[in-house]
């Protein structure tokens with residue numbers, strides 16, 4: 117029997133809702149991955165990714181694997197056994213970076229910040245002073261586990277001043293908030309397709325600076341992963357019509373990515389960031405009118421990932437279940453240290469729309485009323501509309 121998934125509205129930490137244009141692109145006929153028509157599409161996709169990342173980096177490509185593989189690709193290509201890497205951790209994904217460093221046989225010097233806070237430049241500066249031999253600084257731009265954004269520009273310039281390479285996770289950042297790879301001077305940056313790009317999951321956009329590319333070409337040891345070795349992948353993604361077989365690209369998923377990047381370019385990066393901020397403002401107004409608070413300080417908040425403190429006495433899992441059953445609406449649970457303490461409401465990419473904000477607020481209101489919270493019915497929508505009516 118065929119599988120027919122339920123029709124959901126996706127407002128969790130990813131995947132996000134997919135624009136129907138992207139689904140249509142996905143369904144187009146599969147062609148060979150070395151077909152001249154596909155090679156043309158590969159070149160266009162690369163140019164669109166350079167636009168999205170705001171970079172001129174030649175080595176910019178969609179890795180045929182999810183964001184976690186993008187993370188691993190950056191580490192295994194730039195880092196060798198016995199290297200030292202300063203790793204910032206203020207949530208789940210920074211901790212995964214540590215795992216990656218240690219599995220290479222390198223040393224991770226950890227800079228911890230509390231979950232819900234941004235990365236402290238002061239602490240990173242101290243760590244750099246204490247470890248002058250460090251090769252790289254690794255950090256998460258948009259921490260999806262907490263809804264925190266960190267100052268990548270500041271962190272990258274700290275690293276550059278001290279001769280460190282930078283590895284930046286912007287899986288949840290790209291398309292939702294400013295990502296400016298060249299301006300930051302970041303060396304290895306990875307993202308994902310299923311967050312603010314609103315494409316199908318399973319691809320990781322990657323970009324490496326010329327300096328990172330040089331480091332990769334001049335390694336003392338071979339990259340431990342054959343599949344993720346950029347020296348080999350460059351031959352597939354970087355050589356025009358001279359492309360040689362490395363693996364079979366996920367042809368239809370690349371159609372989908374090309375379409376989602378085309379949509380982003382049509383809208384314009386700045387407009388997309390402003391849309392994410394605007395819908396966040398409306399959601400926040402509605403949440404606050406119901407007495408629900410965001411856990412992250414305003415200046416560090418990601419508009420696309422809202423960590424909401426769960427009020428005392430609420431059965432948080434029952435509420436999420438009610439949203440899914442009654443509204444076909446998915447919001448996220450807390451992860452790691454914040455499990456059971458927050459809901460994570462995503463407003464990513466195509467999910468970041470006024471009708472979704474209103475649906476979510478109405479559904480939350482019903483969920484809270486069902487658990488005997490005293491509320492003024494309709495206030496949340498009124499508060500959100502107040503933001504939208506200001507234009």
Ligand SMILES: *Cc1c(COP(=O)(O)O)cnc(C)c1O
Nearest residue numbers: 182183184209258260287288308
């Ligand atoms: C989602 C996410 C990842 C992992 O991406 P997958 O596609 O799930 O492998 C990595 N880092 C951050 C910050 C994320 O939000």
